[in-house]
Amino acid sequence: MPLILDRATAGAFIGGGIALLAWRLGSLSTSGALAATLVGAAAVTAGWSWAALLILYFVSSTALSRFRAAEKEARTRSVIAKGGARDATQVAANGGIFAASALLAIAGSHELAPMMSFAGLGALAAAAADTWATEIGTLSGGTPRSLLTWRAVCPGTSGAVSVVGSMAMVAGAAFVAGAGILLRLDGSFAIVAVAGVAGALADSLLGATLQERRWCSTCERVTERRVHACGAHTVLCGGFAWLDNDLVNLLATIVGAAVASLLASL
Numbered sequence: 001m002p003l004i005l006d007r008a009t010a011g012a013f014i015g016g017g018i019a020l021l022a023w024r025l026g027s028l029s030t031s032g033a034l035a036a037t038l039v040g041a042a043a044v045t046a047g048w049s050w051a052a053l054l055i056l057y058f059v060s061s062t063a064l065s066r067f068r069a070a071e072k073e074a075r076t077r078s079v080i081a082k083g084g085a086r087d088a089t090q091v092a093a094n095g096g097i098f099a100a101s102a103l104l105a106i107a108g109s110h111e112l113a114p115m116m117s118f119a120g121l122g123a124l125a126a127a128a129a130d131t132w133a134t135e136i137g138t139l140s141g142g143t144p145r146s147l148l149t150w151r152a153v154c155p156g157t158s159g160a161v162s163v164v165g166s167m168a169m170v171a172g173a174a175f176v177a178g179a180g181i182l183l184r185l186d187g188s189f190a191i192v193a194v195a196g197v198a199g200a201l202a203d204s205l206l207g208a209t210l211q212e213r214r215w216c217s218t219c220e221r222v223t224e225r226r227v228h229a230c231g232a233h234t235v236l237c238g239g240f241a242w243l244d245n246d247l248v249n250l251l252a253t254i255v256g257a258a259v260a261s262l263l264a265s266l
């Protein structure tokens with residue numbers, strides 16, 4: 001037990017250091033940095049492979065978010081609910097299931113540990129697939145279409161898919177699956193990649209159907225924002241008001257974790 005406490009303390013320092021750097025760079029808000037410290041501590045407690053996987057995910061996602069950020073913001077500013085620094089809710093939505101899997105992998109039985117490794121990898125693969133699809137898809141310039149109606153929609157619209165975005169989705173899932181293999185975590189490249197894509201597809205499907213959609217009557221545009229870029233208050237025009245983008249992201253990582261551990265148990 002003292003060993004675990006040692007690891008948790010070391011994890012809090014390492015996670016805190018990286019979160020502080022990300023906060024300084026403007027990638028995490030203050031609450032986001034605190035949440036990221038907890039996720040990092042959980043990963044280091046579970047083992048260095050878990051920590052290295054989380055760092056690879058975090059660095060790649062942050063780099064992609066910052067890549068031509070001004071251009072992406074100009075394209076999606078009036079549509080997406082949150083831009084810029086990630087807050088605690090966003091960090092928890094993307095990393096919460098991974099952190100829980102990491103803790104269960106060390107706290108649980110020997111039979112549970114490999115299953116939790118698959119779950120953690122699946123959750124992170126889903127988060128990466130969604131982030132890569134969003135960050136690269138927004139830049140691609142192709143016409144994003146609603147996954148449900150196949151009609152053209154504005155870049156940044158939840159549930160919108162494009163050819164480049166879909167390729168980026170697969171690449172993001174494969175990145176985490178490959179990193180898991182290189183770091184010798186319990187997992188299979190195929191299962192983790194499939195789980196990641198399944199999670200990201202669930203994200204797009206929920207985004208196109210049940211996720212909250214709002215309407216700005218001043219600009220006559222659909223948005224996720226409660227107060228639009230123009231300053232006007234928006235009204236609910238579709239989906240459930242309680243099902244926002246963060247909750248959809250959390251559900252996507254749950255799908256990723258569930259698909260990975262189910263396939264692993266077959």
Ligand SMILES: [Zn+2]
Nearest residue numbers: 216219228230
């Ligand atoms: Zn407006």
